[in-house]
Amino acid sequence: MDAHLARMLTSARQCRCCGATFAQLLSLSCDRPDVCSDDLVVQDNSAVLEERGDVLTEDFCRYGKLRFVRAVLALPLADSRGAEFLLGTWASLNEDDFDAYLDLFDMRETESMGSRPAWLANAIPPESGAPVACMLHMRPEGEYPELQVSESNNALARLQQTGVQLEELLELLYAYGHDLPSLVYDS
């Protein structure tokens, strides 16, 4: 493993903005799809069945004609023996797939859907532009489905295939507002 990366993964230094260690920052989470209004409050999952119209829950979002489910986008870290940067993000599905997913979710049988086309519904990094075409791979036993970028010329697709270099990872964390000097350098 890259020595600098190994040191950072076990470092107790904390980000000055949020108090998280570097290892903790390896999972970031978006609480809603980018298009979803900040006015919508995150509710329990039952609200997606009980309410009509726009709704945001922990794992589902219905917004106008759009349908979203919570998903994970994993970026392997280069030279790390399997460490990943995990983004808790949102996938946009067509309505039929969304309904099927919703039906299977409580029974923890979404894996039977296999893989479905989806759009990454959060710009990664923030402000990076148009939605990205993906495949959404269902996972067993209540695990979040995983997004795999399918646009081969997209920067995220390259990062998924070849792994993220430490410098690129630091740039990503910086784009999410974290205070890198407090994590990277001894004070």
Ligand SMILES: [Zn+2]
């Ligand atoms: Zn921070």
